[in-house]
Amino acid sequence: MKNPFDILEQNSLNFKLTPISFREIFFIAESPCDIYAQVDGLFKVVLYKKAEISNTVLRDLLQKKLANLFVMEDDRPSLRFAQQENLRNVIRSLSIGDPLEKAKYATNLLAINLGYLYEDPTDDNLLNLQVQSAKNLATFLFNKPQIHEALYKEFIKQGHHYIFAQPFLSTLFLLGVMKNTRLYIDKDIELFFLTSYFKDIGMSAIPVEKYNDENLSEDDRKLLASHPQLSVNILRGRVPLPPNHLKIIENHHIYSTLTNQLNLADKDDPNVVFGFETMMISVMDTVAAMITDRPFRKAESLYKSLDLIRLLIGEQYPQEFKLIVFYFKNFFKGM
Numbered sequence: 197m198k199n200p201f202d203i204l205e206q207n208s209l210n211f212k213l214t215p216i217s218f219r220e221i222f223f224i225a226e227s228p229c230d231i232y233a234q235v236d237g238l239f240k241v242v243l244y245k246k247a248e249i250s251n252t253v254l255r256d257l258l259q260k261k262l263a264n265l266f267v268m269e270d271d272r273p274s275l276r277f278a279q280q281e282n283l284r285n286v287i288r289s290l291s292i293g294d295p296l297e298k299a300k301y302a303t304n305l306l307a308i309n310l311g312y313l314y315e316d317p318t319d320d321n322l323l324n325l326q327v328q329s330a331k332n333l334a335t336f337l338f339n340k341p342q343i344h345e346a347l348y349k350e351f352i353k354q355g356h357h358y359i360f361a362q363p364f365l366s367t368l369f370l371l372g373v374m375k376n377t378r379l380y381i382d383k384d385i386e387l388f389f390l391t392s393y394f395k396d397i398g399m400s401a402i403p404v405e406k407y408n409d410e411n412l413s414e415d416d417r418k419l420l421a422s423h424p425q426l427s428v429n430i431l432r433g434r435v436p437l438p439p440n441h442l443k444i445i446e447n448h449h450i451y452s453t454l455t456n457q458l459n460l461a462d463k464d465d466p467n468v469v470f471g472f473e474t475m476m477i478s479v480m481d482t483v484a485a486m487i488t489d490r491p492f493r494k495a496e497s498l499y500k501s502l503d504l505i506r507l508l509i510g511e512q513y514p515q516e517f518k519l520i521v522f523y524f525k526n527f528f529k530g531m
């Protein structure tokens with residue numbers, strides 16, 4: 197039987213512990229703090245501070261069904277710090293070693309760190325690290341189109357929440373299609389990469405768990421619909437994006453289905469002019485979203501997503517539409 201002291205201790209742990217995701221202890225050689233799990237209904241330390249975290253240790257935790265982990269609220273920063281260091285190191289050494297392995301590792305860490313940024317979008321260190329990483333990754337991937345398809349598949353396999361996966365996926369497509377046009381130099385591509393990657397940062401206004409449910413409350417829906425503007429508010433003056441790129445972010449749902457009535461109406465308004473780049477970013481975002489699973493729906497086929505894109509832009513941008521179809525058919529030819 198539990199003694200009163202145990203009950204008191206458990207109550208106090210319940211109060212001080214905060215959940216972490218299992219993937220947050222990947223790629224860390226030793227535990228930066230005590231890590232807890234619930235064992236037979238009680239919080240117990242499963243990894244003490246400085247304990248080695250090997251693949252065997254990770255597998256063992258999974259086998260014992262101890263994947264729901266917790267750390268003391270005060271220790272959370274130490275874990276974040278370790279993953280920031282990991283990202284910084286891999287981004288610095290992107291060109292060393294196998295390109296696909298490096299890109300897999302970097303994008304995985306980028307998504308984990310994006311999660312931290314969403315928890316606190318006002319944190320300049322987290323934002324700067326994302327900017328620097330996204331820039332380096334843009335140049336690296338621009339020069340390595342041969343690994344894009346494999347990277348896409350590997351990134352999907354990592355199973356990040358779609359809120360943290362979607363920015364990279366849509367941006368990977370954008371990079372590929374922009375490279376194909378041969379209209380842009382590296383520096384342009386880097387800016388568009390950042391624009392596309394950060395366009396949804398305003399979605400951090402809504403807690404991630406809520407995105408598992410298709411039916412958001414009225415207030416949350418309004419917040420979600422205003423995420424392009426919220427993104428601009430978060431980014432303005434803090435990231436190296438010129439005003440016209442912030443304008444693209446503001447309008448990035450013009451050709452998407454998220455808030456469709458409003459956007460389709462805007463699209464047909466002759467007074468509203470949206471450039472080719474806004475269209476591209478919006479369209480790549482739509483395709484990336486449609487062809488990947490969501491907690492509340494299955495992925496659509498590429499064919500179906502391109503059919504929607506044809507409806508959205510086919511008349512206004514016939515040549516560009518062909519280019520997009522060509523790009524995706526080529527991209528997925530092995531699938």
Ligand SMILES: [Fe+2]
Pocket residue numbers: 395396423424448449
């Ligand atoms: Fe968006």
